[in-house]
Amino acid sequence: MAATLHIQIDPHSGIPVYRQIMDQIKYYVASGAIREGAQLPSIRELAQSLTVNPTTIVKAFNELVHEGVVELRQGKGAFVMAHASGISAEDRDRALHRIARQLAVEAAQMGATPKRVMEIVDDELTSLLGERHEPMLPMKLRVFGKGNGA
Amino acid sequence: MAATLHIQIDPHSGIPVYRQIMDQIKYYVASGAIREGAQLPSIRELAQSLTVNPTTIVKAFNELVHEGVVELRQGKGAFVMAHASGISAEDRDRALHRIARQLAVEAAQMGATPKRVMEIVDDELTSLLGERHEPMLPMKLRVFGKGNGA
Amino acid sequence: MAATLHIQIDPHSGIPVYRQIMDQIKYYVASGAIREGAQLPSIRELAQSLTVNPTTIVKAFNELVHEGVVELRQGKGAFVMAHASGISAEDRDRALHRIARQLAVEAAQMGATPKRVMEIVDDELTSLLGERHEPMLPMKLRVFGKGNGA
Amino acid sequence: MAATLHIQIDPHSGIPVYRQIMDQIKYYVASGAIREGAQLPSIRELAQSLTVNPTTIVKAFNELVHEGVVELRQGKGAFVMAHASGISAEDRDRALHRIARQLAVEAAQMGATPKRVMEIVDDELTSLLGERHEPMLPMKLRVFGKGNGA
DNA sequence: GTGGTCTAGACCACG
DNA sequence: GTGGTCTAGACCACG
Structure with missing residues (x-):
């Protein structure tokens, strides 16, 4: 069940x-x-x-x-549970900036280009959200995408 | 010194x-x-x-x-150290995918749009790399940039 | 029936x-x-x-x-049942003190003033007992009352 | 220590x-x-x-x-920790009403008068907050107090 | 059968 | 020495 x-x-x-x-x-x-x-x-x-x-x-x-x-x-x-998420946009962005900064630092350390980093993030977003949320990704960003993910 | x-x-x-x-x-x-x-x-x-x-x-x-x-x-x-980073592109991408996935999951949990996530990542990349690496950031993405960072 | x-x-x-x-x-x-x-x-x-x-x-x-x-x-x-309540006044007060203490601690934790706590308790007593028991509520406290309740 | x-x-x-x-x-x-x-x-x-x-x-x-x-x-x-308590007054009062209602019901069940309940709550508030917060208790309520607590 | 609590005890991470 | 994690296993509470 x-x-x-x-x-x-x-x-x-x-x-x-x-x-x-x-x-x-x-x-x-x-x-x-x-x-x-x-x-x-x-x-x-x-x-x-x-x-x-x-x-x-x-x-x-x-x-x-x-x-x-x-x-x-x-x-x-x-x-x-229903994911209401009463978090404010400010708190949310603060939390995401924290992880994004870590991503940027690790990427730079390992010699990845910013372009590659953006591709990888887009990959993961698409893998996670699939076709469900596709229209949310703006046109300009879609050019980096690898099509779609898992 | x-x-x-x-x-x-x-x-x-x-x-x-x-x-x-x-x-x-x-x-x-x-x-x-x-x-x-x-x-x-x-x-x-x-x-x-x-x-x-x-x-x-x-x-x-x-x-x-x-x-x-x-x-x-x-x-x-x-x-x-000189950051030659002997890491292979595969290992590097694997590591970055791990962090990017965590970022995507947290973003979805908190109700951020994929567009907002991409903006935040671009922000952090620009803050970190500043003008030094500007040519690495493709034109299309620069529109999101905050100028330059720390 | x-x-x-x-x-x-x-x-x-x-x-x-x-x-x-x-x-x-x-x-x-x-x-x-x-x-x-x-x-x-x-x-x-x-x-x-x-x-x-x-x-x-x-x-x-x-x-x-x-x-x-x-x-x-x-x-x-x-x-x-007829609520004779064979409980002694001591046992009764002990039980009520226990709940009242919990109320006081939570109130302090959340930054409520003692005055607000007294108002809330009076509210609930009035809601519960309504006009039936009005003479039991001393005049001085009636000023806080919401009239009557459920 | x-x-x-x-x-x-x-x-x-x-x-x-x-x-x-x-x-x-x-x-x-x-x-x-x-x-x-x-x-x-x-x-x-x-x-x-x-x-x-x-x-x-x-x-x-x-x-x-x-x-x-x-x-x-x-x-x-x-x-x-420093007790900031970001809770809203509404949420706080809702939580306190819940406990106060339980107190009222138990009191009625055991045959305590509303006056006795108010005294007990005042006791506990005074025991908890002592002289520190005395001026917060309004004059009208002080008449019920037993002086002060532990 | 489900989650909730608790014990006794091992080993790890931090400073 | 401090907290953090995990195991193996018992017994209880809810439905």
């Missing part, structure tokens, strides 16, 4: 397992692969399929609850 | 101090504010001016050595 | 369904909307109208019996 | 241990007994003195971090 999530855990990545789980669930939700209100796999089910401890899944789910992405209902399961 | 670095530490940010130091040194190097071969301030000098433990600076420098950004010469000090 | 209770269940509130049912029945009883000795709707009737599992109603009723609010008569139904 | 907190755990209360810890720390913070920026006892120290598992303290502290009451610094300890 609940969608089967394809989550990959890399125990050697240095990123905490619960964070990897959060990131991938957020990806699925952001992409629309998991719809609002849909039920996630149960804690025990995920723990078994990912071969991690149930309390690790509990931690990931609890953090997602705090981020407003997931809702836990006693005895019922975990569900994707 | 070594450039005086203006590094800001926020002990409340939740980001490890040594990471904050690394990030800002990398930013200065990437921006060209610190040139290849230039000497960084000494460990005790930085520790004193930032009022952090010298071992924290040591950790930051060691990690930067590991990343190929800095070179330590016994008894001489720390120097910015 | 049994009064039709207007009970609202919010499955997203995080409060157990059986608790929500208990709280609202207690509110109706305390407000006098349901009189002593009155019959409550049957378990299956309530379960159907609230679209919850009958065992959830059973649990709510059992807890209310435990609290001395409701009496179950085999084959007859559930009835509102 | 960090204040010694006198926290009482009742394992039979039905209230989760981590919640009891949170509630009491919030009480100390709200009362001013622990000042902004002050260091809390370490996780291990609290775990030992309360004879609960360290992970239970971790849970309590993490929830307090999410509520903006506490700040955790890797390798440094746990600190009381």
